[in-house]
Amino acid sequence: MAAGYLHCSDKVETLLEWFxxxxxxxxxxxxxPILTVVPNWTLSSWLRYxxxxRLGVHxxxxxxxxxxxxxxxxxxxxxxxxxxxxxxKGALALAIFKSLPTILNDNRKGVVLPLDLQAASPQLIHQFARVVADLFDQYCIYRPEMIRGWQAESSNWQAELWNKAASNLLGRTPVYLWDTLKTKLESMSGEVEGLPERVICFGVYMLPPIYLELLNALAALTEVHLFVFMPAKKIWEVVTKPFEGNYFTTPPEKIASRIKDQINVQHGFVGSCVELGVEHAALIAYRCGRWVHxxxxxxxxxHSLLGEVQRKISEMSTFSGGSHSLVDDSIQIHVCHNRFREIEVLRDHxxxxLQEDPDLRLDEIGVFAPDISKYQPYIEALFGEGSDQGGTIPFQIIGGGEGNRSxxxxxxxWVLKMLDGRATAGEFIGFLGMEPVRLKFDFSxxxxxxIVQWIxxxxxxxxxDEIHKAQIGFPGHDYNTWRSGLDRLLLGYSVAFNGAFAKIVPGDPIEGDRxxxxxxxLAFVNAVAEIIKRAKPEMTVPEWCELVQMVLDRLLVDPDPAGLGIRRIRAAIRQMAEDAEAAQFEDPLPxxxxRETFLLTLSDPYETRVGHPAGVLFGSFKWTHTVPMKIICLIGLxxxxFPRIEEHLTFDLMSKHRQVGDRSVAAEDRYxxxxxxxxxxxxxxxxxxxxSTP
Known part of the structure; x- marks a missing residue:
C-alpha cells in the first residue's frame, strides 16, 4: 500500500526491531528485492547480520x-x-577545466576568477577545476534553485563557468535529473510498474532536503519507511505537537527555530551536540509531516553513571556537579602524551x-576516532601479529589509510607513483615484494x-638507462642504472671469467635453478620499464586508461579469489573514460x-565493504555511527x-547564506x-x- 511511515527512537535496537x-x-x-538506503557498508553489514x-534465512x-x-x-x-x-563529479571537473580558458578569453567586465589562469600551470588549473566541481556538486544538492537561476542569467563568474561547463555536458546535470524526475513523479498516480514495492531508508542521520522531497513523492506511489535515530525525546515531542498553520507551508528554518526555542538548544553540552538532529527533525516535519508516525x-x-548520562541526553536536562550519586567506571576518560600511548592504554583496558567478563566478545568492542588512519600504524603494531605486548588481539579497521586497501x-x-620518478632500486624492491606482483611472476x-642481493x-x-636519465633532467650515462646492472647479471650467467668484457664487469656466476x-x-624489470617509458608528461584520458589496463595485464594478479580489487580498478578505468566522453574532453592532461583523478575515483568511500567483524572494530566516526555495542571507545578527541574545524572556500556561496540542512562537519562530529x-x-x-612528552 502506497504510504509513508516514519519510525523514530533513541535506541537503534528499537529501530532494528521495527525494521x-x-x-x-x-x-x-x-x-x-526490497530497496534499503544506508549511509555506508558498515551499517549494511550489521543489518545483514x-x-x-532474527529471521534465520534472508x-x-x-x-x-x-x-x-x-x-x-x-x-x-x-x-x-x-x-x-x-x-x-569527474566529468564536471573535466568540463570546467575545458571551460576555464574560454572565460579568460571572453574578458568580460566583472568576471574575476580566484585564480590567475595566465600564470597558473595546467596542473594547478586542473586542481582548481576539481575543487570547483566539488563545490558545484554541492550546489546541485543543496541549492538547486540557485543553479536554475544561473541558467536564466549569468550574474557572476561561477554562474558563467557553470553554464559553459553544463553546455559541455549537454545540460545533463543533477538539477536536470531532479527536475526530470520531479516532473515525472507529479504526473504519475496509482501503482507504477517497475518501482520497488517497498523502499526503506535506515540510519542516514542527515538527508539533504531534496532527498526527503523525493521520498515524500515516492510515498504517494509505493510503501516508504524512514527509520530515524533521534537522540533526544524532547526534540520529537516538540516536532509532533500541534503547530500553528501547516508544516508543508512553514519554512524549515521556522520549524527549527521553534524547536530550539522550546528545548533551549544553545544551553550546555547536549545543546551543542544536538543541533544537527534539530535541523533533521525540522526537515522531516516539513517534508514528511503527514506520514504515519x-x-x-x-x-x-x-543504573550506572553511563546510564545516568544517557538519560539526561534523552531528556535534554542539564549536567551539574553533585546531581548524581553514582560512582563507577562505566565512563572513563584518559589523557595521554601521544597517539601511541593512547593505543597502549586502550589495549591494556x-x-x-576480557578478563573480568568471560562472556564479552571482541566484536562487541568498537574503537572510533575522527580519523582512524592516524592511529592505524600503532594499532597494527600493538594488536597485530608480532606484537611484543602480550600476544595478538584480532581486529578489523574500517576506513583506514592505504594499508587498509585491497x-x-x-x-x-605504488607503480603509478613510479611513472614520473627516478626508477630507484628501493621503489622496484618495494613493488617486487607485494603479493599481487609475486603471484604474477611466481616469486617466493x-x-x-x-633478487635483492643481486641488486x-x-x-x-x-x-x-642513459636515455631515461636524460629525459628526467640528469646527465645521460648508464652508471648504476637498471640496464647496466642487468647486463652484469647476464654476463655473469654467460661467461666464466672475472675480467671485464666490452667494459662490463660480470656479476656473480648464475647457474642451476637461479x-x-x-x-x-628480467621479465619483471622489462615489463615495469616498458610501462614507465610509455608514460608521458602529458597524456589524453584514453591513453591513460590504456596504460593502467596495461599495468593490470602485465604486472598484477588479484590475490582475492573474488577479484574485488581488480573489479574496482576496471570500474575506475571505465569511469574515467566515460567522464571524458561525457565532457567531450579530448585534450591531454598532466x-x-x-594519477590523482584516477586514485580519487578508486577511493569511493561507500565501496569499502566489510563483513561482520571478527575482532575489535576500529573505524572513523563517519563509518561507524548508529551501530550499538557493549563497549564503545572514542579516541583522538x-x-x-575534534570536532573538525569548518574550512570554507572564500567563494563558497553556501557558506555566506547558510540554510537548514546544509552540511557542517563540526555539527556532524558532535552529533x-x-x-x-x-x-x-x-x-x-x-x-x-x-x-606533551617531558
Whole structure:
C-alpha cells in the first residue's frame, strides 16, 4: 500500500526491531528485492547480520547508497536517462577545466576568477577545476534553485563557468535529473510498474532536503519507511505537537527555530551536540509531516553513571556537579602524551575487560576516532601479529589509510607513483615484494631475497638507462642504472671469467635453478620499464586508461579469489573514460593530474565493504555511527581535531547564506559523538592527547 511511515527512537535496537518486522512482512513479488538506503557498508553489514540472526534465512534486501538510490529510481521511471545522462563529479571537473580558458578569453567586465589562469600551470588549473566541481556538486544538492537561476542569467563568474561547463555536458546535470524526475513523479498516480514495492531508508542521520522531497513523492506511489535515530525525546515531542498553520507551508528554518526555542538548544553540552538532529527533525516535519508516525523512547536506563548520562541526553536536562550519586567506571576518560600511548592504554583496558567478563566478545568492542588512519600504524603494531605486548588481539579497521586497501589496489598505486620518478632500486624492491606482483611472476620470498642481493651486488641505484636519465633532467650515462646492472647479471650467467668484457664487469656466476629466477626477474624489470617509458608528461584520458589496463595485464594478479580489487580498478578505468566522453574532453592532461583523478575515483568511500567483524572494530566516526555495542571507545578527541574545524572556500556561496540542512562537519562530529554515547551499552571509554612528552 502506497504510504509513508516514519519510525523514530533513541535506541537503534528499537529501530532494528521495527525494521525486521517491515522486512518480514510479505510482498506481492518475493523475488523482487526490497530497496534499503544506508549511509555506508558498515551499517549494511550489521543489518545483514542482524536480519539473519532474527529471521534465520534472508536474501531479499538490497542495500544501496543514497546517490545510487536516486539513480535507480530515476532510470526506472525515466528509462531514457540511462542513455543520455552520464554526469559525475569527474566529468564536471573535466568540463570546467575545458571551460576555464574560454572565460579568460571572453574578458568580460566583472568576471574575476580566484585564480590567475595566465600564470597558473595546467596542473594547478586542473586542481582548481576539481575543487570547483566539488563545490558545484554541492550546489546541485543543496541549492538547486540557485543553479536554475544561473541558467536564466549569468550574474557572476561561477554562474558563467557553470553554464559553459553544463553546455559541455549537454545540460545533463543533477538539477536536470531532479527536475526530470520531479516532473515525472507529479504526473504519475496509482501503482507504477517497475518501482520497488517497498523502499526503506535506515540510519542516514542527515538527508539533504531534496532527498526527503523525493521520498515524500515516492510515498504517494509505493510503501516508504524512514527509520530515524533521534537522540533526544524532547526534540520529537516538540516536532509532533500541534503547530500553528501547516508544516508543508512553514519554512524549515521556522520549524527549527521553534524547536530550539522550546528545548533551549544553545544551553550546555547536549545543546551543542544536538543541533544537527534539530535541523533533521525540522526537515522531516516539513517534508514528511503527514506520514504515519511511530515512535518509542526509552523510559528506563541502566543504573550506572553511563546510564545516568544517557538519560539526561534523552531528556535534554542539564549536567551539574553533585546531581548524581553514582560512582563507577562505566565512563572513563584518559589523557595521554601521544597517539601511541593512547593505543597502549586502550589495549591494556581491553585485556582487562576480557578478563573480568568471560562472556564479552571482541566484536562487541568498537574503537572510533575522527580519523582512524592516524592511529592505524600503532594499532597494527600493538594488536597485530608480532606484537611484543602480550600476544595478538584480532581486529578489523574500517576506513583506514592505504594499508587498509585491497592489495592489488595498493600495488597499482605504488607503480603509478613510479611513472614520473627516478626508477630507484628501493621503489622496484618495494613493488617486487607485494603479493599481487609475486603471484604474477611466481616469486617466493626466498626469490625476493636473492633478487635483492643481486641488486645490491651489481650496484643498481636508479634510472632505467642513459636515455631515461636524460629525459628526467640528469646527465645521460648508464652508471648504476637498471640496464647496466642487468647486463652484469647476464654476463655473469654467460661467461666464466672475472675480467671485464666490452667494459662490463660480470656479476656473480648464475647457474642451476637461479637461471630460471633470472629469466623471471628480467621479465619483471622489462615489463615495469616498458610501462614507465610509455608514460608521458602529458597524456589524453584514453591513453591513460590504456596504460593502467596495461599495468593490470602485465604486472598484477588479484590475490582475492573474488577479484574485488581488480573489479574496482576496471570500474575506475571505465569511469574515467566515460567522464571524458561525457565532457567531450579530448585534450591531454598532466600525468600527475591523471594519477590523482584516477586514485580519487578508486577511493569511493561507500565501496569499502566489510563483513561482520571478527575482532575489535576500529573505524572513523563517519563509518561507524548508529551501530550499538557493549563497549564503545572514542579516541583522538584532541583539540583542533575534534570536532573538525569548518574550512570554507572564500567563494563558497553556501557558506555566506547558510540554510537548514546544509552540511557542517563540526555539527556532524558532535552529533555522531552524541550517538556513540547513546549506543554504548555497558562502558564508554574516552581518550585524547593532552600532555606533551617531558
Amino acid at each position: 525486521v518486522q517491515v522486512i518480514d512482512k510479505p510482498v506481492t513479488n518475493p523475488l523482487k 542482524q536480519l539473519v540472526a 536474501g531479499n534486501c538490497r542495500f544501496v547508497s543514497p546517490e545510487r538510490f536516486v539513480w535507480e529510481i530515476a532510470i526506472t521511471l525515466v528509462p531514457e536517462l540511462a542513455m543520455d545522462y552520464r554526469y559525475s 511511530k515512535e518509542r523512547f526509552s523510559e528506563q536506563w541502566p 581491553i585485556l582487562k575487560w 592489495p592489488v589496489i595498493h600495488a597499482l598505486e 620470498w626466498d626469490d625476493v631475497s636473492t 645490491i651486488r651489481t650496484n643498481i641505484r636508479w634510472g632505467l 637461471v630460471e629466477l633470472l629469466d623471471k626477474f 600525468l600527475v593530474n591523471l 584532541n583539540d583542533k581535531e 555522531v559523538f552524541l550517538g556513540a554515547i547513546l549506543n554504548a551499552r555497558q562502558r564508554l571509554y574516552l581518550s585524547y592527547v593532552g600532555k
